[in-house]
Amino acid sequence: xxxxxxxxxxxxxxxxxxxxxxxxxxxxxxxxxxxxxxxxxxxxxxxxxxxxxxxxxxxxxxxxxxxxxxxxxxxxxxxxxxxxxxxxxxxxxxxxxxxxxxxxxxxxxxxxxxxxxxxxxxxxxxxxxxxxxxxxxxxxxxxxxxxxxxxxxxxxxxxxxxxxxxxxxxxxxxxxxxxxxxxxxxxxxxxxxxxxxxxxxxxxxxxxxxxxxxxxxxxxxxxxxxxxxxxxxxxxxxxxxxxxxxxxxxxxxxxxxxxxxxxxxxxxxxxxxxxxxxxxxxxxxxxxxxxxxxxxxxxxxxxxxxxxxxxxxxxxxxxxxxxxxxxxxxxxxxxxxxxxxxxxxxxxxxxxxxxxxxxxxxxxxxxxxxxxxxxxxxxxxxxxxxxxxxxxxxxxxxxxxxxxxxxxxxxxxxxxxxxxxxxxxxxxxxxxxxxxxxxxxxxxxxxxxxxxxxxxxxxxxxxxxxxxxxxxxxxxxxxxxxxxxxxxxxxxxxxxxxxxxxxxxxxxxxxxxxxxxxxxxxxxxxxxxxxxxxxxxxxxxxxxxxxxxxxxxxxxxxxxxxxxxxxxxxxxxxxxxxxxxxxxxxxxxxxxxxxxxxxxxxxxxxxxxxxxxx
Numbered sequence: 372x373x374x375x376x377x378x379x380x381x382x383x384x385x386x387x388x389x390x391x392x393x394x395x396x397x398x399x400x401x402x403x404x405x406x407x408x409x410x411x412x413x414x415x416x417x418x419x420x421x422x423x424x425x426x427x428x429x430x431x432x433x434x435x436x437x438x439x440x441x442x443x444x445x446x447x448x449x450x451x452x453x454x455x456x457x458x459x460x461x462x463x464x465x466x467x468x469x470x471x472x473x474x475x476x477x478x479x480x481x482x483x484x485x486x487x488x489x490x491x492x493x494x495x496x497x498x499x500x501x502x503x504x505x506x507x508x509x510x511x512x513x514x515x516x517x518x519x520x521x522x523x524x525x526x527x528x529x530x531x532x533x534x535x536x537x538x539x540x541x542x543x544x545x546x547x548x549x550x551x552x553x554x555x556x557x558x559x560x561x562x563x564x565x566x567x568x569x570x571x572x573x574x575x576x577x578x579x580x581x582x583x584x585x586x587x588x589x590x591x592x593x594x595x596x597x598x599x600x601x602x603x604x605x606x607x608x609x610x611x612x613x614x615x616x617x618x619x620x621x622x623x624x625x626x627x628x629x630x631x632x633x634x635x636x637x638x639x640x641x642x643x644x645x646x647x648x649x650x651x652x653x654x655x656x657x658x659x660x661x662x663x664x665x666x667x668x669x670x671x672x673x674x675x676x677x678x679x680x681x682x683x684x685x686x687x688x689x690x691x692x693x694x695x696x697x698x699x700x701x702x703x704x705x706x707x708x709x710x711x712x713x714x715x716x717x718x719x720x721x722x723x724x725x726x727x728x729x730x731x732x733x734x735x736x737x738x739x740x741x742x743x744x745x746x747x748x749x750x751x752x753x754x755x756x757x758x759x760x761x762x763x764x765x766x767x768x769x770x771x772x773x774x775x776x777x778x779x780x781x782x783x784x785x786x787x788x789x790x791x792x793x794x795x796x797x798x799x800x801x802x803x804x805x806x807x808x809x810x811x812x813x814x815x816x817x818x819x820x821x822x823x824x825x826x827x828x829x830x831x832x833x834x835x836x837x838x839x840x841x842x843x844x845x846x847x848x849x850x851x852x853x854x855x856x857x858x859x860x861x862x863x864x865x866x867x868x869x870x871x872x873x874x875x876x877x878x879x880x881x882x883x884x885x886x887x888x889x890x891x892x893x894x895x896x897x898x899x900x901x902x903x904x905x906x907x908x909x910x911x912x913x914x915x916x917x918x919x920x921x922x923x924x925x926x927x928x929x930x931x932x933x934x935x936x937x938x939x940x941x942x943x944x945x946x947x948x949x950x951x952x953x954x955x956x957x958x959x960x961x962x963x964x965x966x967x968x969x970x971x972x973x974x975x976x977x978x979x980x981x982x983x984x985x
């Protein structure tokens with residue numbers, strides 16, 4: 372797009388900084404000097420997408436290659452979309468402001484099921500056909516990866532190929548194959564044939580799905596013996612050896628997470644039974660203390676950020692967390708750089724850590740007990756006690772903290788109203804602890820935020836067999852808590868039950884729900900994760916028009932014999948292990964942290980054997 376036309380458009384939108392590009396540390400390459408033009412798309416607005424660590428890693432990794440230009444694509448907000456459609460201007464990349472249809476390949480990261488309609492919208496705005504079968508050779512290849520790709524089937528007709536697992540190595544392998552294919556100038560089919568042999572790559576068009584009369588899957592069949600029966604996820608074995616950016620793009624505008632991020636380890640040893648990330652990202656692999664220190668120093672020097680976040684699924688489980696925090700605080704205290712520790716565990720939250728963090732800046736403290744009673748915490752294998760919460764709160768209040776956020780789930784398997792009462796009891800115990808703390812020690816003005824999300828059964832977890840609570844049941848539970856949590860010091864937040872229901876449909880959906888997705892998008896559905904734009908009635912009409920029952924996917928209990936849409940994917944954790952964990956949950960039996968002894972999840976067997984070192 373020419374510059375005057377872009378400027379004319381951006382003068383008419385609310386937040387032009389979302390679209391101008393040219394930020395500090397962004398890539399700038401001549402289109403004539405590269406052989407591959409790659410688009411990385413986060414199917415949401417700029418502020419959300421730019422907060423995603425995976426985008427920064429893969430964007431910088433690709434742009435380190437001389438012959439690859441990786442450009443960013445985000446979902447434009449309504450004001451710009453309306454202008455693009457009115458003027459018949461195709462959606463453009465941030466780096467070169469050229470049409471996305473001119474790219475060689477576009478990759479979507481699948482972080483949240485309710486972003487799927489935005490994928491269709493981005494393609495359409497880019498004047499690219501929605502369905503894979505309609506995209507001939509002059510259109511870019513469309514790929515996808517990320518956690519939601521572990522059930523790729525709802526997008527099987529839309530995405531050309533999926534990448535399962537961690538992307539640093541496999542992305543470059545795919546692009547090497549693409550370079551060779553481009554020189555040969557053969558069919559798109561031939562390229563897909565080539566990459567279908569790469570470990571971690573799934574090409575839906577090479578597989579058929581047969582169904583029973585009741586709508587469940589009978590079998591999943593490769594169309595030819597050349598195609599693998601199982602797709603095995605990719606993992607990076609040594610995080611110290613793999614690429615990690617030492618400079619990242621610094622936006623001109625505020626984003627959701629406006630800070631530098633260092634990933635300290637991948638995976639989790641805890642085994643929470645509802646948690647998809649804890650299963651699909653196994654095994655745990657840590658970055659060394661020295662490597663983290665180096666990355667942190669360079670990132671802060673190269674960005675000027677005033678806050679550093681230590682990223683992982685459970686930050687306080689990092690084996691060197693205390694010496695790391697001590698080093699980072701001593702090193703950065705003079706520059707007033709604050710430290711953010713997401714994903715703190717209540718049972719691993721030492722006083723020394725709190726004291727170190729508060730030296731520069733007190734932010735709110737966030738914990739996730741997940742359930743209100745010990746019985747239910749044992750069912751989900753959370754592995755923390757009420758004493759852990761009480762002890763952590765005592766320490767926090769005595770050191771001056773006055774803003775606490777507690778996250779819970781409602782609708783968990785076996786949940787009763789006694790478990791909901793447990794959430795209320797914990798909230799009031801936290802308030803009492805604050806007022807029991809001497810005035811000279813505690814901060815002024817207590818704020819306790821209680822947030823509840825609705826349980827959504829996810830693929831590849833021990834709870835994948837469970838049905839989701841109905842919308843009506845979840846609403847009743849939310850209202851019950853809302854009434855009981857009325858207090859001047861408590862703020863109660865909860866998720867919209869209808870969006871959780873739709874998330875549940877797509878989390879366990881098969882290829883058939885892809886037709887509903889296309890029908891809903893055609894009727895105007897997009898930005899479904901944004902409450903103001905989610906249109907439940909349009910979605911229900913789309914299900915009706917396609918003669919598909921959404922409750923079949925979200926609310927139905929599964930049996931152990933049923934074939935899941937994702938059973939052809941090997942995450943390293945065996946289905947037998949997941950079954951055993953589900954059975955243990957029914958009896959409230961805990962499975963210890965992997966660091967205390969192997970629980971035989973399967974990650975050290977099969978094609979991923981020998982990667983777990985905890």
